[in-house]
Amino acid sequence: MRKKLLLVRHGDTGLPGRFIGRTDVPMSSAGNAQIQVLKGLVKSRRPVKIMSSPMLRCVETANILSNHVGLDYSLEPEIREIDFGEWEKMTFEEIRLRYPEESSLWLKLDSSFRFPGGESLEKFQERIAVFWERLKSMPEDALLLTTHGGVIRGLICLLLGLSISHYPLFQVKPGSLSTVEVFGGRGILDGFNEGGAPA
Numbered sequence: 001m002r003k004k005l006l007l008v009r010h011g012d013t014g015l016p017g018r019f020i021g022r023t024d025v026p027m028s029s030a031g032n033a034q035i036q037v038l039k040g041l042v043k044s045r046r047p048v049k050i051m052s053s054p055m056l057r058c059v060e061t062a063n064i065l066s067n068h069v070g071l072d073y074s075l076e077p078e079i080r081e082i083d084f085g086e087w088e089k090m091t092f093e094e095i096r097l098r099y100p101e102e103s104s105l106w107l108k109l110d111s112s113f114r115f116p117g118g119e120s121l122e123k124f125q126e127r128i129a130v131f132w133e134r135l136k137s138m139p140e141d142a143l144l145l146t147t148h149g150g151v152i153r154g155l156i157c158l159l160l161g162l163s164i165s166h167y168p169l170f171q172v173k174p175g176s177l178s179t180v181e182v183f184g185g186r187g188i189l190d191g192f193n194e195g196g197a198p199a
Helices: 029-044 056-069 092-098 100-107 121-136 149-159 164-169
Strands: 002-009 049-052 073-075 142-147 177-183 186-194
Touching: 002 029, 002 121, 002 149, 029 056, 029 177, 049 056, 056 073, 056 142, 092 100, 121 149, 121 164, 142 149, 149 164, 149 177, 149 186
Parallel strands: 002 142, 049 073, 049 142
Antiparallel strands: 002 177, 177 186
C-alpha cells in the first residue's frame, strides 16, 4: 500500500493562543488570505480526493482549495479537532490559574489525560486511527485533508509510530501544508508547515 496524505491546517481564526476545538468559528480575513496563498502549492501535489472536517473553518478552507483543484470534497466528522471541554476559548495562562492540577497533568503529556468536560488524548487518537483504517482501504493514493492542528499532529504520531503523548511537540502553523508518505504501514514525514504563516 502506498498513500500520500496532504494535511492542510485551516487558516487563522483571529483567536491566537486560545484553545479552539469544538467551538465552531470561521477563518479570519488573514486566514482566508493564507489559504489563497496555499492554493498553488496544494495543486502542484495533485490530490485526487479531498476530505474535510465539518467545522466551519475547515469547510471554508476546503471550499477554496476544492474550487482551485477542481474536486468536490466530503465532510468527515472523525477529523474534527479534539474537544477541549471547559478549556474551550481559554488561553493557557487562564487555564493554569483556574485549573492548576489539570494543567500540570497536561504538561506531563500523559496519553490518559482528559480535558475537563472534554475528550481524552487516548479517545482522540482512537478516533484518528479509525479514520486512518478507512483511508487505507480507499483506492485513491493522494488524499488531501483540510483539518486541524491537533488532528495533523495526531496523524503524524500515528503514522510515524509515535505515542500520542508526543503530539504537542509538533507546532502546526495556520494555513500550512504537511505531507506524510506511507509505504506499506510505515509513514515518512515528507514536508512540514509548508506555506504556513507564523502560529
